[in-house]
Amino acid sequence: MWQEQNNALYRKFEFADFSEAFAFMTHVALLAEKADHHPRWTNVWNTVEIWLNTHSAGNTITDKDRKLAAQIDAIK
Numbered sequence: 001m002w003q004e005q006n007n008a009l010y011r012k013f014e015f016a017d018f019s020e021a022f023a024f025m026t027h028v029a030l031l032a033e034k035a036d037h038h039p040r041w042t043n044v045w046n047t048v049e050i051w052l053n054t055h056s057a058g059n060t061i062t063d064k065d066r067k068l069a070a071q072i073d074a075i076k
Contacts, residue, residue, distance in 0.1 A: 002069050007060050008040075008053040009069050015046045024048060024075070031071050037064050 002009045015021040021043055028050070032038045040051045050072065052065040 002073075004061060005051075008051040009061055009065050010049070010051050011069070011072075013048045013050070015048070018045050021046050021048050027075050028072055031075075032068065035064070035068055035071075037068050039068070 002011045004010075013021070013024065015024060025041070025043060025048055028039065028041075037052075037054070042049045052061070052069055053059050054062040054064050
């Protein structure tokens with residue numbers, strides 16, 4: 001579940017291994033590029049953490065972030 005933290009939507013995803021985590025990141029990258037809305041994220045082995053906010057709106061959460069979060073949820 002996404003949480004609002006420090007003016008961003010945040011979610012932590014865990015996978016069976018690095019390959020699954022990387023495949024997920026690849027899918028998210030394609031969605032983000034299509035939406036022209038790119039997340040801040042980290043990956044360590046099987047864990048991916050994502051923060052979404054809109055830089056052009058003063059680094060706050062907007063509908064653009066909520067839409068991308070919903071698309072990410074649909075692939076997990």
